[in-house]
Amino acid sequence: AQSVTQLDSHVSVSEGTPVLLRCNYSSSYSPSLFWYVQHPNKGLQLLLKYTSAATLVKGINGFEAEFKKSETSFHLTKPSAHMSDAAEYFCVVSDLGRDDKIIFGKGTRLHILP
């Protein structure tokens, strides 16, 4: 069975400082992992995905995430936060190609302080 835990429900950072959103997963197989962003009253936008290729994944808008199998983690980072990054972020684990189950974390609300 798969599961995903986002360790922080809210994160606040100042504009221009680094962002770290934490995600741990559990999977019986080699999972596919994703980060999605959702701005208020908007749909889900894919930031990046890991599908067993390079462990450091670069996404859109300067975000990246590193797959660490030994730590079962897939934390999302960005070197310098921008006001437009304020949104809800979801970590997602999937066994695409096996049972195609998609499991969402509960989300992390990122606040950017001026």
Place this chain on the structure above:
Amino acid sequence: EAEVAQSPRYKITEKSQAVAFWCDPISGHATLYWYRQILGQGPELLVQFQDESVVDDSQLPKDRFSAERLKGVDSTLKIQPAELGDSAMYLCASSHPTVLSYTFGSGTRLTVV
């Protein structure tokens, strides 16, 4: 870029009325998902289709919700009768396992009054 189409974008309905949402997945995507996202929470799976067959509907409140994908392409999610607690965003997604990704539609925002 191919998109998952959903309609309507917004829907306001009165309690006890029937409401339906439509989803057209990306062409060739055999797997289709319906999710419900209550304000402030993460999406929760309601039903998963593989072609026209239901793979998982364990979280679908079957006394009032129904979903179909008759020809294995587009899909309809229905609620009858709607309750106040059904107010949420209803998201559709589709996936293609060989591409190892899935795409969400923009969703239908339902408000039950």
